[in-house]
Structures are given as C-alpha cells and as structure tokens.
Amino acid sequence: MSFLEINSVTKGYDGHMAIKDLNFSIPKGSIYGLLGPNGAGKTTLIRIINQITAADSGDVIFDGERLNPTHIERIGYLPEERGLYKKMKVLEQIVYFGRLKNLSKKEAEKRALFWLKKFELLDWKYKKVEELSKGMAQKVQFILTVLHKPELIILDEPFSGFDPVNTELIKDEIRQLRDDGATIIFSTHRMESVEEICDYVGMINLSQKVLEGSIMEVRNSYKNNEYEVRFKGDITLLDIKPVSEEPEDSLGLKKAVFVLEEGRSKDLITKLNQHVEIAAFTESLPSIKDIFIQKVEEGKNG
C-alpha cells in the first residue's frame, strides 16, 4: 500500500518546466530513495509535498487523502541546506520548532531531552548553536526533523557533514524510524548509501521520471546478462569469447566477463568446467550508480 502518491504532477517557473507529469508511488513504511542529478526537479517535488509551493496540475495523495495543510504536521523535513538560529540555545530551538509543529511546550521539551540524550548532546542543551561543531549542529537539525514523530520524513542529503561514525548512527536511526512505521523519502546523489538503506528508488532526470521500483527490481530490469567468472586455468580454447579479461590477481585467480543470451548461463558453466577450475560464477547486476549514470547519459543524448 502506498503512503504517498504523486499523480501527474507538473510545475513550471517562467516558462521553464521544473517537473513534468511526474508519477511516483511511495510504499508505506519504506525508505524510498529519490535520485536525480542537480537541477532535475527533486527539490521542486519535495517543496510541493511540503506545501511550500503548489503544483500547476496533478495531485498528491497523502495517506489516502488529497494533500492539504493539516498534513504539514505529519511531515518532517530535513532540507539539504541546513539552517538553525545561531544565537538561540539548543534546547530552546528544538522546543520552538516542535511547537511550530503543534507540539505542546511540555511534550516538545520531553522529547527534545530524550533525543539530546540519545545523541549525547545533553551537556550542550543550554549552549548557543553557534558554539556547536558542524556535526553536532547536524544532529540538532535531525532532531528538529523527527521531534513531532512525523509519518512522512523527507531527508535531503542527510549524511552531508557527518563523519563515518555519525553517518552510521544516523543510518541506524533512519532504519529505526522506518521500523517504527514512518515512511521515509531519502533524496541524495550518494549512490552507495542508496543501495545500503533504501527499499525503493525513484529517479528524476530532466524534470521527468526515468525509473521507479524496489532496488532489486530496478537492478534486475537493467541487467544486461553479464556474468563474471573467477577461475584458475586457460580459457583461450573456449568457443564463447569474454567481453573483458583480467590477469591473475594476488590469489592466482583470473577474471573474465561474459555477455550471454537469456538462459545460456548453464551452457557456459558446462563449457568452462571442461577447461578451467571455477572459483566463482556470479551474475553481475548493474549497481544503482551505474544505472543512474547510464540514465543521465541517455538523457543528454536524447
């Protein structure tokens, strides 16, 4: 069941189309990677969901209802460009933003302290934001985003500014939030993190959707029947020729890549077995990154 539906949404500025007839369906309780190069229209789409701007045409369906202002407090948004009031104290700031999302002062304070403790920032609660390190400020910003327990969390490049340790910490929090039932839209260019934590991806290029689906579906649909073999021996006598070959590595294994017709992998294995000792035989699915680059290139040429 999808929590958020984007139906034929179009938005233009000054004769320039920011997004054109977009359709996405974001399943409930999933982490959804929203991908696209700079200027593809991701921010515009996010702003429409946040009701910062309105679409020229099309619908957004939020948990079964047409998007309306009451949904705002059910959304948490972490923008790519982070910003906090520098002169305001940490706890005070978190509580203020919580109250803007209609939390009571008491409740906002309680939750703020819970999160500050979790992120080991309790000692900093009465410090001004300008006194924090960049990583700490990012954590505060993350707390602001999730304080009101939003059902939809939109994270735009959530890991920028974090060191690897804190990146892992935030990743765990994101997974935890999903397991608690939140739906998360995750907008990024960092493809490694997409494959690692996303359940689904959707990709925008040149204002239009170019693909959508679960990570496995997408990778499977872009596979080009490439098989990678690691072996010991000589394959020069083989009647199927590899598309690329690599010499022996430190373990004494050679590597070759074959492109086969559908369903011919069994054939290859049989033939290989006659000549070499197979160490590994894998179908190499394209990474999301490869697909991303391929799609962007296609866009340029088309």
Added chain:
Amino acid sequence: MGKIGLITWREYITRVRKKSFLIMTILGPILIAAFYGIIIFLAVSDTIGKDQDRVLVYDEANVLNESLKNDDRMEFGYASNWEARNLDTLKNQGYTGRLLIPANFNVYQPDGVVYESENSISIESKERMNNRIAQALRDGKMERLGISRESMDSIKTRVSLTALTIDETGEAKNSITELNTGVGMALSFVIYFFIFLYGVQVMKGVIEEKTNRIVEVIVSSVKPFQLMMGKVFGLAMVGLTQIVIWVVLSGLLVLLITMGVMGGEMGDVMEMAQSAQTLPAGQLAQSGMQDSVGQLMAGIQELPIRFLLFAFVIYFLGGYLMYSSLFAAVGAAVDAETETQQFMLPITLPLVFAIAISTSVVLRDPNGPLSFWMSIIPLTSPIVMMVRAPFLNLATQWWEVLLSVSLLIGAFCFTIWLAGKIYRTGILMYGKKVTYKELAKWLFYKA
C-alpha cells in the same frame, strides 16, 4: 498560542534578551537626558560664562558721543585718533576688535560702519553691536528732536497675544502655537525613527533567515505569510517595549536634572500652572497674564491629549505595519544586505520627503493644500498627520482624520498583501539578481 503568536514571541524574546538591546535601552535615556542637561546647562551658563567682547571705537563722524551701552557681554572703549591700527597692539590692550565710524557717516543713511577683528565675529555679537549702535544713534536723534527718554519709554507698547481656538459650544481653548508645533514634531519624529530603525531590523531579520537557510525548515511548518507577520509584530513589540522604557527612564532623568539645575524654581512653575488652570479661559485672555511659563503649562492642559494619544498609536502602528512589510519584502527579494539599495530607495524616499515637508511647509501652514494631501496619502500620512494633529479642530476636520486613517488601514492591508506575495517567492529564491520586473511577476504566482 497561534503560530504567528509563537513566531512573534520568538522574535521578541530573542531580541529583548540580547545585550545590545539592554545597552541601547539604558543608554538611550541617558543620552537623551545628557543632551537635555547640556542644553539647559548651556542656556543657564550662557549669561555667566561667556567671554566679553571689548571693542575699540574710533568715532570719526562724531555721532555717538561715547554713548554705546556697556555691559558684561560687550564693552566699548573709545579712541581719539586712529593710531592703534595694529591689531596686535589692540590685543595687548585687551580689545577683541575695532569699530570705525567713517567721517562721511550720515545718521539718516547709516552705511559704511566697519568692524575689524582677528577672529571672525559671531552672529550674536554682530547683532548685538548693530543694536547698540542703532540704539545710540536713535538716542542722539531723539535728543535732537527734543524727546526725553521718559516720554519715549511711555510710548513703548508691548502686546502679547493670547491665541484661543473656539469649538462649537463656544468654549474657548488656549492654544499655544509653539507648544503645538513642538508636540507634533516630536511625535512625528518618533514615528519616523521607529519606522526606519525597526523596518530595517525586519529586513535584516529576513535576510538572516534567508542566508541561514533556516527559512526552508520554517516554511515547511508555517505559511510564509505567518512567518512574515510574526516577525513584523515581534519587532513592533520590541520597539514599543523600548519606547515605553525610554519614556519612563528619560522622564525620570529629565525631571531629576531639571530639578537639579533649576532648584526651587520648579515649584513656582507648578504653582503658576495651577493658577492658570483655575482661571476661566475668557478671564485668562483679559487678565493680561504675561508670564509665558504659566501660559505654557496652561497650554499643555488644553492640548487634546486623548486625541493625540489615539492618533499617535494609530499612525504609529499603521505606518510601521505598512513600511515594515515592505522592508520584509525587500529582505526576501535579495540575497545579501549589500543588494538592498535599489529596492530601498522607493521606500525611504516618501519617508524622508514627508519629514522634510513636515518641518517646513506643514509647520508654516498646517491646514494648507500640501499639508492636507500629504496627511491623506498613506505613504506620508503617518508623519505629516502627526505634525498637523495638535492644530486640528476635530469639530470641523474630523472627516480628514477619518479619511486619512481609513486610507492608511487600506494601504497597510495592501502592502502586507503585496509584501506577502513577494516574500513567499523571494525567501526560497537564491542566487538570482532580482529586478522590478521579476518582482511584478511574483505577485501573480500561484501559492
């Protein structure tokens, strides 16, 4: 508390807690009081501490008979010949300059009198010298005509007009033009400075939020319009707080200083005011009360205090809301403070124009056509109407106030709407050099 209220509260509390606010709020009245104190001090010490001008006179035409009046401000010495030509010698003899009445001087055509000195003469001293010479010449002429000083003094007549305004019931009110002028100017200056100071604060706040990128988070929780209004209201409250503290503190300090400088005299002034108050208006005019301080105090009693207070609050809030929303729009349209110039001009121009006209045309002719129109047009009315307010006769001119206030309310609703549109688009627009054409387009974007 609504969201606008919450934003207003944040704007208010973060600013009021700042050290700079505390310093300005305390320093403000001290500066005002110090300024006031210096003026009083100078006025009091003017007659005591000032240097005496000593002038050596060579009366070649022999018309003065050494009759120039001497006092502690100016003293004349007389030379029988013009030997002391050297200014250094003059200085050694303690003279500041020399005066020459040439031989061909004609008392009926008094030209050609020359004063020479090392340092240029002050306007005050020059005027004093002119008067003394004229006085001496006049005395000489009178003597020639056979008029004694006593009969001359008995002819002298001084009239001090008591200006009254009469309302429909025929009741006369004391009206002191100088007082009206002072009160009107003071109130309109407060409005002028407040609009400027806090309007710019609103603009800076918007730019700060924009460059901080914090605005993106906030507008995902509240409408841009709410954010703008919260900021505008918050700063209005900061300003009002500051004014109230200033008024109270300055009042106290000025009172202290005045009592300190004038000593017991203050008591007399109060007494006079009371006696003036107990006299009926008609009698006041006839009684020929010459004492200007008593009259001034009576004038204060007669000022339409309630109307002035009402007008001040209305024009203050209306003017501030109208202008500060425009300042907010400017802040939203630019990326940095340095880019605000081109949009600031059309906002500041009517304000500066209004204050300039107020101090000249409006004061000279508070009910003239220019004064009338500028107090009706909303961009200038908050300032111009305040100057006019003490002069208005509400019985017949009430409709002017009504029209002006209605237009002002209409105008700030319009500018807030306009600013809201620009603000909404502007705060999320980065790295684009905005033109007026662009701004006009934003007005028609869909929300």
